[in-house]
Amino acid sequence: MKDVQRPRCARKTPFDSFAFKNTPRRTLAGGTALAGALGLLLVPAAAQAAWEPTKSVEFVVPAGTGGGADQMARMIQGIIQKNNLMGQPIVVINKSGGAGAEGFLDVKSSNRNPHKIIITLSNLFTTPLATGVPFSWKDMTPVAMLALDNFVLWVNSEAAQKSPKEFVEAAKEGGANRFKMGGTGSKQEDQIITAAIEQTAGVTFTYVPYKGGGDVAAQLVGNHINASVNNPIEAVSQWRAGALRPLCVFDNERIPLKEPVADGKSWNTIPTCKESGLDVEYTMLRGIFMGPGVTPDQVAYYVDLFKKVRETEEWKDFMAKGAFNVSFKTGDDFKSWLTAAETQHKTLMDKAGFTKQ
Amino acid sequence: MEALGSLIQGFGVLADPMNIAYMFIGITLGVLIGVLPGLGGANGVAILLPLTFSMSPTSAIIMLSCIYWGALFGGAITSVLFNIPGEPWSVATTFDGHPMAQKGHAGEALTAAFTSSFFGAFVAVLLITFLAPVIAGFALRFGPAEFFAVQLLTFCSFVGMGSESPFKVLCAMMLGFALAAVGLDSVTGELRMTFGSVELLRGFDFLIAVIGLFGIGEILLTMEEGLAFKGKAAKINAKVVWETWKSLPRYWVTAIRGSIVGCWMGITPGGATPASFMSYGLAKRFSRNRQNFGNGEMEGVVAPETAAHAAGTSALLPMLTLGIPGSPTAAVLLGGLLIWGLQPGPLLFIEQKEFVWGLIASMYLGNIAGLIVVLTTVPVFASILRIPFSIIAPVIVVICAVGAYTVHNAFLDIVMMLVFGVVGYVFKKLSYPLAPLVLALVLGDMAESSFRQAMLVSQGDLAIFWSNPLVGSIVTLALVMLFWPVISALLRKRQSRQDGGTQVIPVK
Numbered sequence: 001m002k003d004v005q006r007p008r009c010a011r012k013t014p015f016d017s018f019a020f021k022n023t024p025r026r027t028l029a030g031g032t033a034l035a036g037a038l039g040l041l042l043v044p045a046a047a048q049a050a051w052e053p054t055k056s057v058e059f060v061v062p063a064g065t066g067g068g069a070d071q072m073a074r075m076i077q078g079i080i081q082k083n084n085l086m087g088q089p090i091v092v093i094n095k096s097g098g099a100g101a102e103g104f105l106d107v108k109s110s111n112r113n114p115h116k117i118i119i120t121l122s123n124l125f126t127t128p129l130a131t132g133v134p135f136s137w138k139d140m141t142p143v144a145m146l147a148l149d150n151f152v153l154w155v156n157s158e159a160a161q162k163s164p165k166e167f168v169e170a171a172k173e174g175g176a177n178r179f180k181m182g183g184t185g186s187k188q189e190d191q192i193i194t195a196a197i198e199q200t201a202g203v204t205f206t207y208v209p210y211k212g213g214g215d216v217a218a219q220l221v222g223n224h225i226n227a228s229v230n231n232p233i234e235a236v237s238q239w240r241a242g243a244l245r246p247l248c249v250f251d252n253e254r255i256p257l258k259e260p261v262a263d264g265k266s267w268n269t270i271p272t273c274k275e276s277g278l279d280v281e282y283t284m285l286r287g288i289f290m291g292p293g294v295t296p297d298q299v300a301y302y303v304d305l306f307k308k309v310r311e312t313e314e315w316k317d318f319m320a321k322g323a324f325n326v327s328f329k330t331g332d333d334f335k336s337w338l339t340a341a342e343t344q345h346k347t348l349m350d351k352a353g354f355t356k357q
Numbered sequence: 358m359e360a361l362g363s364l365i366q367g368f369g370v371l372a373d374p375m376n377i378a379y380m381f382i383g384i385t386l387g388v389l390i391g392v393l394p395g396l397g398g399a400n401g402v403a404i405l406l407p408l409t410f411s412m413s414p415t416s417a418i419i420m421l422s423c424i425y426w427g428a429l430f431g432g433a434i435t436s437v438l439f440n441i442p443g444e445p446w447s448v449a450t451t452f453d454g455h456p457m458a459q460k461g462h463a464g465e466a467l468t469a470a471f472t473s474s475f476f477g478a479f480v481a482v483l484l485i486t487f488l489a490p491v492i493a494g495f496a497l498r499f500g501p502a503e504f505f506a507v508q509l510l511t512f513c514s515f516v517g518m519g520s521e522s523p524f525k526v527l528c529a530m531m532l533g534f535a536l537a538a539v540g541l542d543s544v545t546g547e548l549r550m551t552f553g554s555v556e557l558l559r560g561f562d563f564l565i566a567v568i569g570l571f572g573i574g575e576i577l578l579t580m581e582e583g584l585a586f587k588g589k590a591a592k593i594n595a596k597v598v599w600e601t602w603k604s605l606p607r608y609w610v611t612a613i614r615g616s617i618v619g620c621w622m623g624i625t626p627g628g629a630t631p632a633s634f635m636s637y638g639l640a641k642r643f644s645r646n647r648q649n650f651g652n653g654e655m656e657g658v659v660a661p662e663t664a665a666h667a668a669g670t671s672a673l674l675p676m677l678t679l680g681i682p683g684s685p686t687a688a689v690l691l692g693g694l695l696i697w698g699l700q701p702g703p704l705l706f707i708e709q710k711e712f713v714w715g716l717i718a719s720m721y722l723g724n725i726a727g728l729i730v731v732l733t734t735v736p737v738f739a740s741i742l743r744i745p746f747s748i749i750a751p752v753i754v755v756i757c758a759v760g761a762y763t764v765h766n767a768f769l770d771i772v773m774m775l776v777f778g779v780v781g782y783v784f785k786k787l788s789y790p791l792a793p794l795v796l797a798l799v800l801g802d803m804a805e806s807s808f809r810q811a812m813l814v815s816q817g818d819l820a821i822f823w824s825n826p827l828v829g830s831i832v833t834l835a836l837v838m839l840f841w842p843v844i845s846a847l848l849r850k851r852q853s854r855q856d857g858g859t860q861v862i863p864v865k
Contacts, residue, residue, distance in 0.1 A: 065685065074403065074692065092403070094765075095766075097540065191546075206814070208813050208814055214682065243703065
């Protein structure tokens with residue numbers, strides 16, 4: 001089409017500018033018509049094969065702006081936009097009220113709405129137990145586990161303790177409640193890990209809840225608390241600056257990243273807590289859910305979307321920087337993981353007395 | 358002078374025309390975000406964050422931080438014109454900015470607000486440029502007890518005086534504390550005062566209360582008083598900027614005090630909103646024109662604006678060096694840094710020189726650009742007051758409603774805003790002060806959790822507030838501030854007795 005029209009542009013006439021302006025428009029119109037025709041042919045076939053969003057998708061974050069879940073959601077939003085992975089826009093909305101209950105209740109009540117997804121953190125399990133607000137993962141449709149967030153036991157690098165064993169001994173010697181453990185929020189992941197350490201090792205800490213992970217790491221550097229269970233991404237810069245020391249990681253195996261991070265040590269050199277004698281395991285779910293009553297087609301669309309997200313360089317980079325456990329689970333595999341995780345939280349929280357009666 | 362060299366390199370990064378373009382786009386967007394109440398800096402930056410992923414981290418942070426500067430500037434506009442704080446840190450600006458506008462001095466008030474914002478930010482940037490390594494670690498000395506001490510100081514410097522009856526101040530403050538307590542108790546992780554309602558899970562947002570109490574309340578009052586803006590007779594011309602500038606140097610003490618308060622609150626990090634209240638309180642206490650505060654005193658605009666902008670700017674220092682966000686907006690910027698793969702922390706200044714110094718250089722240029730953008734619009738904004746009330750009032754109500762809705766995307770918030778509007782009207786009619794309520798609502802939550810954290814750390818021992826020189830001196834200073842009216846009265850009495858006791862000194 002272009003070839004046919006080119007001579008006309010080149011020809012010098014008093015209406016040259018008019019002709020020039022007109023040409024691309026025609027080409028465009030032709031192109032649109034062609035695409036339209038193709039689209040007409042493709043649409044019925046596509047509709048049979050797969051569902052696709054027909055309007056913008058709401059991406060609910062059951063936490064405030066700036067936190068770990070919010071960062072991940074906005075990262076995903078950016079990746080989807082940049083790589084054009086979805087035909088419709090995706091909009092992140094924070095619904096953080098009542099330790100995330102607001103967001104979960106919103107999704108729970110969005111029956112058969114395929115244009116709303118939610119990213120979870122451990123408050124999926126902890127908030128209903130601690131606050132009594134009625135919801136559970138079974139009220140929603142599980143889509144995929146994106147990753148598991150790791151937790152590491154940190155102490156100030158001036159502290160004498162070099163291993164979890166020494167740490168537990170020091171906490172015992174210090175006496176009940178003398179050791180202060182800082183963490184994010186109350187009756188959430190950090191306090192649950194703290195309670196698990198207490199139950200396993202027979203020590204008691206004073207748990208001090210703070211607003212965010214960055215605050216906790218800074219409080220530990222400033223020696224206002226004795227230890228923390230910060231996520232890798234929250235504390236890594238202080239580790240590299242020589243202010244904090246990692247003692248052990250709460251996953252069931254070591255983090256596979258072998259690139260040196262600080263002082264010649266890598267994430268991989270940090271032992272698991274279990275192998276160093278402190279038998280506590282905990283990772284935090286970063287997963288995606290939809291409301292109840294959505295069709296398998298709709299779930300399959302999002303599973304596929306997140307598979308594509310996981311394959312991007314940006315995502316891989318983000319996972320490595322935050323030393324995430326990159327497990328990906330969907331379907332029944334994911335459901336059985338969720339069942340086990342729910343039981344784990346219930347047991348730990350019941351024992352620690354965190355469950356609302 | 359290593360800092361100077363690095364700074365010049367930073368300006369080199371900025372010399373890229375694209376970065377300059379991003380800077381101006383950012384400032385303009387930021388001013389708009391600041392003008393719209395509800396759509397705060399944090400929301401604005403969060404919404405635009407994913408758009409920046411395709412830029413280089415340096416360009417992205419320049420644009421996003423310029424949105425932040427723009428929002429800091431823009432928050433003052435609606436505070437002065439309509440008594441609606443566009444941002445939490447502009448609440449204190451309404452106290453004198455709006456009365457000035459009512460008297461027909463909207464242009465002067467806006468010019469004073471923008472110029473003092475610029476001054477505060479400039480002091481903070483100088484501080485960051487030359488003293489960053491020295492003061493970066495200062496925030497580390499702040500544990501729960503120290504944070505509570507700073508919050509106590511904010512309360513005490515703001516309350517403890519005032520022409521209203523102490524009983525009314527107390528009532529308003531207690532109502533504020535009660536509202537702040539609704540929602541999740543961050544220390545026990547349990548819900549309180551939600552009465553099983555899903556809508557109350559969020560608690561009462563400060564912004565919604567402020568939009569209602571100030572904005573809607575003001576409109577109700579104006580409706581009663583004759584459906585016209587008092588400030589419409591204002592002379593608007595371009596010279597107003599120059600004329601205001603001539604009178605500003607008089608307030609140098611207030612401006613410097615505001616900047617110091619702001620930098621201190623930004624670095625610790627206490628936040629821009631408490632900083633603006635503290636600075637206003639201090640200015641009111643130590644000013645020669647203190648009886649004129651609240652009736653349109655320019656000093657009452659200079660004080661909160663310098664502090665808010667100094668705090669907003671210096672809050673970036675703990676964010677960059679320690680990863681502690683000093684404000685909700687800084688928290689979102691921090692998230693952005695992590696997404697771009699930059700690790701905020703002690704090593705950022707060493708490993709990411711180009712990024713850090715590009716950002717600092719953009720603070721200089723961004724604030725100058727911001728000042729130019731907002732000052733040129735002063736006559737435009739001031740002339741809004743000439744639009745008949747019957748046209749502009751519905752527009753304001755709609756903007757307020759949109760703003761209230763944007764905070765949490767919740768319809769009930771609009772209803773809540775209207776209820777707060779009626780409360781604001783009743784408060785004014787019965788001459789109850791609104792400021793203590795607002796202060797309690799914004800600080801109550803923070804002060805409560807710091808206090809309870811401190812009590813957890815000390816096992817319930819109050820002596821923790823005098824456990825080291827830092828916390829001890831702040832708490833003592835706070836108590837002196839609280840009882841200052843009594844102390845100064847006693848001092849004066851003694852003075853007059855020494856003078857022979859013949860003079861009668863009126864107690865203000």
